[in-house]
Amino acid sequence: MDGITVIAHPLVQHKLTIMRDKETSTASFRRLLREISTLLCYEVTRDLDLTTRPIETPMGPMEAPVLEGKKLVFASILRAGNGLLEGMLDLVPAARVAHIGVYRDHETLQPVEYYFKAPEDLENRLVIVVDPMLATGNSAIAAIQQLKARGARNIRFLCLLAAPEGIRNFAEGHPDVPMFTAAIDSKLNEKGYIVPGLGDAGDRMYGTK
Structure with missing residues (x-):
């Protein structure tokens, strides 16, 4: 599908399969999510701009590559x-962090916004928005709209799983924002959950219902 990159690395796909399994424990799910997110981050940042600076190695001087520009912002859609x-x-431990509180009303499937906190100077930073699931796409669309309203211009969206319906909605809402995911699943069910999916990512990560 246009506008979305599927990260098909074997380690990503292997870990995702274990996460999908309903028998995987909360502790294992949480650990795997942390591990897979590191691999996904590697892919979504592979084309960052570089410059050089002089350093001294134990063997002598050199011009060494370093990231160019202001520090990245990772924007988490809570929870x-x-x-x-x-x-x-x-x-990327030096990255700045934004938190965006958006939840999906289970009756209407529409986003409800309740919190926003982000670093200053968003217009000069790459902002990578993260949420495990792109289902209807409504929460991600709303979160990115908030970021744009506060000046963000260079935005990418990263998720673990995406549904075709969510991809289409997202592309219509933000055609300028590239999407990255580990897998595109079949569809949404009548309750707006991704099928086959992995259930509710927040519930599985935190052991809630």
């Missing part, structure tokens, strides 16, 4: 986004 956030911060 499940925090599961991806932790593994990404393992890889």
Whole structure:
């Protein structure tokens, strides 16, 4: 599908399969989510701009590559986004963090916004928005709209699973924002859950119902 990159790395797919299994424990699910998010972060940042700076190695001077520009922002859509956030911060510990409180009303399937906190100067930073599931896409669309309203211009969206319905809605709402995912599943069911999916990511990560 246009506008979305599927990260098909064997380690990503293997860990995702274990996470899908309903017998996987809360502790294992949480650990696997952290591990897989590090791998996903590697892929979504593979084309970051580099510059060089002079350093001294034990053998002598060199011009060494370093990231160019202001530090990244990882924007977590609460609460499940925090599961991806932790593994990404393992890889990029200097990144700034934004938290966006959006939940899906289970009757209307529409997003309800309740919290927003982000670093300043978003217009000059790459912002990577994270949420494990892109189901209807409504929460992600609303979260990114909040970021754009506060100046963000360079945005990417990263999820673990995506449904075709959510991909289409997201692409219509934010055609300028590239999407990255580990898998595109078959469809949404009548309750708006991804099928075959892995259930509710937040509930499985935190042991809630």
